[in-house]
Amino acid sequence: MSTGSRLISPKIQDKIATGIMWLAGMVIMGILVTFLFYMLYKGVPVLSWEFITGEPSDIRAGGGVGPQLFNSFYILTLSLLFSIPLAVGAGIYLAEYAGNNRLTDMIRLSTESLATVPSIVLGLFGMIIFVNMLGMGFSIIGGALTLMLLNLPVLVRVTEESIRTVPVHYREASLALGATKWQTIYRVVLPNALPGIMTGLTLTAGRALGETAILIFTAGTTVSRQLPDFDVTAAGETLAVHMWYVMAIGLVPDRIDIANGIGALLIITILIFNLMFTIPGKLLQRKMGSSRH
Amino acid sequence: MDADVKQHQMKLIYDRYVRYLFIASACLMTIIILAIIIFVGQQGLRTFTEVSVSEFFFTTKWDPMEGQYGAASFIVGSLYVTLLAILLGAPLGLAGAVFMAKIAPSWLREIMRPATDLYVAIPSVVYGFVGLTIVVPFIRTQFNVSSGFGLLAAGFILAIMILPTIISISEDALRSVPRPLEEASLALGATRWQTIWKVLLPAALPGILTSIILAMARAIGETMAVQMVIGNTPQLAKSLFMPTSTLPSEIVVEMGNTPYGSAWGDSLFLMALVLLLISLGMILIIRRIAQRRLA
Numbered sequence A: 001m002s003t004g005s006r007l008i009s010p011k012i013q014d015k016i017a018t019g020i021m022w023l024a025g026m027v028i029m030g031i032l033v034t035f036l037f038y039m040l041y042k043g044v045p046v047l048s049w050e051f052i053t054g055e056p057s058d059i060r061a062g063g064g065v066g067p068q069l070f071n072s073f074y075i076l077t078l079s080l081l082f083s084i085p086l087a088v089g090a091g092i093y094l095a096e097y098a099g100n101n102r103l104t105d106m107i108r109l110s111t112e113s114l115a116t117v118p119s120i121v122l123g124l125f126g127m128i129i130f131v132n133m134l135g136m137g138f139s140i141i142g143g144a145l146t147l148m149l150l151n152l153p154v155l156v157r158v159t160e161e162s163i164r165t166v167p168v169h170y171r172e173a174s175l176a177l178g179a180t181k182w183q184t185i186y187r188v189v190l191p192n193a194l195p196g197i198m199t200g201l202t203l204t205a206g207r208a209l210g211e212t213a214i215l216i217f218t219a220g221t222t223v224s225r226q227l228p229d230f231d232v233t234a235a236g237e238t239l240a241v242h243m244w245y246v247m248a249i250g251l252v253p254d255r256i257d258i259a260n261g262i263g264a265l266l267i268i269t270i271l272i273f274n275l276m277f278t279i280p281g282k283l284l285q286r287k288m289g290s291s292r293h
Numbered sequence B: 001m002d003a004d005v006k007q008h009q010m011k012l013i014y015d016r017y018v019r020y021l022f023i024a025s026a027c028l029m030t031i032i033i034l035a036i037i038i039f040v041g042q043q044g045l046r047t048f049t050e051v052s053v054s055e056f057f058f059t060t061k062w063d064p065m066e067g068q069y070g071a072a073s074f075i076v077g078s079l080y081v082t083l084l085a086i087l088l089g090a091p092l093g094l095a096g097a098v099f100m101a102k103i104a105p106s107w108l109r110e111i112m113r114p115a116t117d118l119y120v121a122i123p124s125v126v127y128g129f130v131g132l133t134i135v136v137p138f139i140r141t142q143f144n145v146s147s148g149f150g151l152l153a154a155g156f157i158l159a160i161m162i163l164p165t166i167i168s169i170s171e172d173a174l175r176s177v178p179r180p181l182e183e184a185s186l187a188l189g190a191t192r193w194q195t196i197w198k199v200l201l202p203a204a205l206p207g208i209l210t211s212i213i214l215a216m217a218r219a220i221g222e223t224m225a226v227q228m229v230i231g232n233t234p235q236l237a238k239s240l241f242m243p244t245s246t247l248p249s250e251i252v253v254e255m256g257n258t259p260y261g262s263a264w265g266d267s268l269f270l271m272a273l274v275l276l277l278i279s280l281g282m283i284l285i286i287r288r289i290a291q292r293r294l295a
Helices: A010-046 A049-053 A066-097 A102-116 A119-133 A140-164 A168-176 A181-209 A239-248 A255-292 B002-049 B053-058 B072-103 B106-121 B124-142 B151-161 B163-175 B179-187 B192-203 B205-221 B224-229 B247-257 B263-294
Strands: none
Touching: A010 A255, A010 B072, A010 B106, A010 B124, A010 B163, A010 B192, A049 A066, A066 A102, A066 A140, A066 A181, A066 A239, A066 B002, A102 A140, A102 B002, A102 B205, A102 B263, A119 A140, A119 B002, A119 B205, A119 B247, A119 B263, A140 A181, A140 B002, A168 A181, A181 A255, A181 B002, A181 B106, A239 A255, A239 B124, A239 B224, A255 B106, A255 B124, B002 B053, B002 B263, B053 B072, B072 B106, B072 B151, B072 B163, B072 B192, B072 B205, B072 B247, B072 B263, B106 B163, B124 B151, B124 B224, B151 B163, B151 B205, B151 B224, B163 B205, B179 B192, B192 B205, B205 B247, B205 B263, B224 B247, B247 B263
């Protein structure tokens, strides 16, 4: 910079740098749009009622992904049901109760660490604990419990952050009216923190829906012959796992088509998730924000 | 009156039990992470009853059928793809963060925020699949190499996957630099770029470093996308185009074929332990950076 400034004036440098930053921003958006459109362009033509609801085939072409679609949402729902109460509880503790002490420090360190544990490691842990030690085998319940470990740290952080954004005087008003701490949290703090928590929940659900490494060795790569099968001890291959399986190991001749179709299904689901929850969440926040003043 | 007092007393007792419930769920986080370290560690360390430490870490001959467990090529492969991902992805991500924090008009920022969330939401198998169907053939034809699988393909896909981490955390860091610093620089006649380069970036450096370390943690642990494009060959990579393997990709390829509790299976858990320790180490580094910033 010091040598360059003699050759090119700072004004021109500023222009060049600004141009480069714009370019970077556009490249970043461009990559995303390319990914989404490529997957939709390739995959949407594959999507048919037979494909979406049909039975998979191991060797012949023309198999569907019905059971995998069902399993994806079943495992996702179960894992969220397990993680939400725990994560909200931990988030409330960190935001409302935690003092500045060793315990809090340890919990924070644990949550941060859990968030960076690679998902394959979580998968192997689930395999040791749920599949082997607790004898669940490759099952929907084993997969959902392991997937919970992925959801927890994100949900804890989001809950804590959302609760912290609720103004202190809301709490003071409630406490001054004679409400207990729990009543205050339940009636005043949580409803106001809800939009933020919902947004975080969407992000978590999207991530969990596409998760593969955790589920291969806990929910397995096979599906039940019945559809829908609510038995939590049945093996439960999900869409994302199936997409990987057909590409890496599968023998079906139309595996590229199947993978394209699943890719499009996953992208569409994630787009719907984001539009359905994120945008109403933002609107709600804005509305409440404006009524505050 | 008495009933009122009693009711209030009940409420207070209830209040206390609810509090215990919250503490318990918070403590569960610590229990989980300790359980992961203990169980994965215990299973992994069993490898050393049959394999020597130096063989596992420092030799590259991987042939479990023949009793050879040299995992060095996977460790090196993991480090290579991570560094490559950072080299390719960090400059773009950083430039994007600067753009979003200081240059983009606000309507564009409103679009780019959810867009970075979408980056995170795209499943890693989809990244891997696009890598397999676009990037690998592109490398094959462009560089005229035999397969196209290898470090470059994996590093390229990872570079895209780490973008959201770098962008969102660096952008936060840039935006939290106090306004007066920036205004002082502009008032002294510095251009916007001079202000960004000499004032904002140095001031936001701890946050930027944190974003890069978190991105490295994500890259080194990424399994599916890497497995689909790296070629999965247990050999030390000597060029960007040579098929090789990483710790997570090797685990996912071999775990299905190994009997649980065999030396082969245990050695895969040992690889998982190595990954776990690397990512925990990164968390400690991030903590150190954060503490220094507070001091």
